Amino acid sequence: MTRDIDCAWAGPWTWVGCLNKSSGKSRQAQAPTIVMFLVQQDTELPYVTGTSVVALKYKDGILMAADMGGSYGSTIRYKSVERIKPIGKHSLLGASGEISDFQELLRNLDELILYDNMWDDGNSLGPKELHSYLTRVMYNRRNKFDPLWNSLVLGGVKNGQKYLGMVSMIGVNFEDSHVATGFGNHLARPILRDEWHENLSYEDGVKLLEKCMRVLLYRDRSAVNKLQIAKITEEGTTISQPYALKTFWGFTAFQNPTAGAEGSW
Amino acid sequence: MDLKMEDFNAPHSMGTTIIGVTYNGGVVLGADSRTSTGVYVANRASDKITQLTDNVYLCRSGSAADSQTVSDYVRYFLHQHTIQLGQPATVKVAANLVRLLSYNNKNFLQTGMIVGGWDKYEGGKIYGVPLGGTIIEQPFAIGGSGSSYLYGFFDQAWKEGMTKEEAEQLVVKAVSLAIARDGASGGVVRTVTINSEGVSRKFYPGDTLPLWHEELEPQNSLLDMMNVASPEPMNM
Numbered sequence: 001m002t003r004d005i006d007c008a009w010a011g012p013w014t015w016v017g018c019l020n021k022s023s024g025k026s027r028q029a030q031a032p033t034i035v036m037f038l039v040q041q042d043t044e045l046p047y048v049t050g051t052s053v054v055a056l057k058y059k060d061g062i063l064m065a066a067d068m069g070g071s072y073g074s075t076i077r078y079k080s081v082e083r084i085k086p087i088g089k090h091s092l093l094g095a096s097g098e099i100s101d102f103q104e105l106l107r108n109l110d111e112l113i114l115y116d117n118m119w120d121d122g123n124s125l126g127p128k129e130l131h132s133y134l135t136r137v138m139y140n141r142r143n144k145f146d147p148l149w150n151s152l153v154l155g156g157v158k159n160g161q162k163y164l165g166m167v168s169m170i171g172v173n174f175e176d177s178h179v180a181t182g183f184g185n186h187l188a189r190p191i192l193r194d195e196w197h198e199n200l201s202y203e204d205g206v207k208l209l210e211k212c213m214r215v216l217l218y219r220d221r222s223a224v225n226k227l228q229i230a231k232i233t234e235e236g237t238t239i240s241q242p243y244a245l246k247t248f249w250g251f252t253a254f255q256n257p258t259a260g261a262e263g264s265w
Numbered sequence: 266m267d268l269k270m271e272d273f274n275a276p277h278s279m280g281t282t283i284i285g286v287t288y289n290g291g292v293v294l295g296a297d298s299r300t301s302t303g304v305y306v307a308n309r310a311s312d313k314i315t316q317l318t319d320n321v322y323l324c325r326s327g328s329a330a331d332s333q334t335v336s337d338y339v340r341y342f343l344h345q346h347t348i349q350l351g352q353p354a355t356v357k358v359a360a361n362l363v364r365l366l367s368y369n370n371k372n373f374l375q376t377g378m379i380v381g382g383w384d385k386y387e388g389g390k391i392y393g394v395p396l397g398g399t400i401i402e403q404p405f406a407i408g409g410s411g412s413s414y415l416y417g418f419f420d421q422a423w424k425e426g427m428t429k430e431e432a433e434q435l436v437v438k439a440v441s442l443a444i445a446r447d448g449a450s451g452g453v454v455r456t457v458t459i460n461s462e463g464v465s466r467k468f469y470p471g472d473t474l475p476l477w478h479e480e481l482e483p484q485n486s487l488l489d490m491m492n493v494a495s496p497e498p499m500n501m
Contacts, residue, residue: 044371044372044397046397047395047396047397047399048395048396048397048399070399070401072395072396075413075416077395077416078393078401078403080403081401098397098399099397099399099401100364100367100368100371100397100398100399100400103368103399103400104368
């Protein structure tokens with residue numbers, strides 16, 4: 001029996017169909033039938049989603065960029081969603097995926113940071129600890145078939161050490177000098193691999209991020225031209241005010257692209 | 266289209282248009298009045314703007330059962346909260362209660378809501394709580410199936426700092442435009458205006474709404490039209 005068909009539905013109980021490949025000899029017994037099982041599945045569907053987050057390490061810390069779009073299926077429903085938030089003194093968290101899950105995660109982290117502060121022992125949760133915590137949360141939810149539908153980017157600086165990591169909704173986590181989620185994986189990563197180097201200045205870092213974000217704007221249909229770039233250094237965090245990027249459409253090839261091939265696109 | 270058994274037993278759904286708009290001094294909430302079971306209009310004069318407290322109201326869309334249940338729970342919690350707090354609940358608290366229920370039951374519920382009201386700390390506020398339980402504070406919010414037709418309209422027509430009359434007119438115009446194009450929205454337009462002075466409900470029956478493209482002035486009968494239109498004989 002193989003699980004050939006299943007129907008997705010936003011509810012814990014789902015009908016899952018299996019193709020019953022019988023081994024009987026008679027023609028009737030060999031006719032394929034479908035056996036349906038009512039099973040409990042918690043896996044939810046995302047509704048309001050954010051698209052890519054891109055981040056890189058630079059000379060003084062971490063730079064992170066994300067647009068402010070909240071898509072509802074194919075509709076760009078919300079255009080002022082903040083998808084990068086400071087966590088404690090030492091970290092920034094950027095999220096793509098379901099916004100309600102990100103908001104819930106922020107509430108959990110608030111509590112975590114509060115308890116951490118209440119110890120009043122001069123110690124504070126750094127980016128490495130937070131990344132570990134988030135990985136545990138995401139992985140355990142995935143094991144219960146009840147994921148937080150997010151790809152998270154966690155960046156920060158503590159005691160001069162820069163840290164940048166990522167956790168996916170299934171708990172895959174890693175640390176790197178530059179990361180990207182969603183479409184950014186396909187479009188931003190190649191640019192970063194080519195042009196990132198150690199000890200980027202702030203200006204070069206911002207320009208590199210903007211290059212990635214511009215490409216995403218051209219090629220990701222869920223992208224919105226309103227973004228924020230966040231910076232975290234030993235001194236603290238700053239999240240820029242929302243701004244829009246200029247785009248270039250002046251290629252001669254764009255003027256009359258079907259001139260040589262009427263009827264083409 | 267023939268009616269099938271599924272249509273009779275289809276869940277009550279509010280294909281709807283709901284709107285919430287802030288203005289200089291308060292908020293205006295608006296909605297259509299159609300509740301459908303499949304293709305049949307189960308209630309053509311529903312009230313989708315539900316009271317949560319004296320100063321906070323909720324626009325409901327999606328499954329009628331789910332949104333009514335959520336609003337009942339939230340009204341109950343807010344009532345207790347008001348007693349314990351000793352003063353009216355804030356719009357933010359009401360919106361967060363709606364969010365909590367929506368988020369924690371996201372696998373079961375199918376309802377998108379708009380919370381709007383006035384409190385003495387923040388003035389008029391609108392919060393959208395779409396499917397999934399995201400909470401988002403907005404200067405204006407639209408929801409329901411009819412809202413698809415209004416994104417462009419609001420992008421063009423919305424502006425900051427409107428007066429109460431401008432805001433009400435905008436809401437009525439918008440709901441009416443959505444009704445014109447969304448089969449799942451219809452009936453009358455209801456608005457609820459909330460500000461420091463209190464709450465005022467208004468009701469706009471279909472015949473008071475403007476006519477849009479390809480819509481005709483309603484008549485009592487063809488016969489009336491014939492009498493009016495008959496030409497005078499010419500004098501030669």
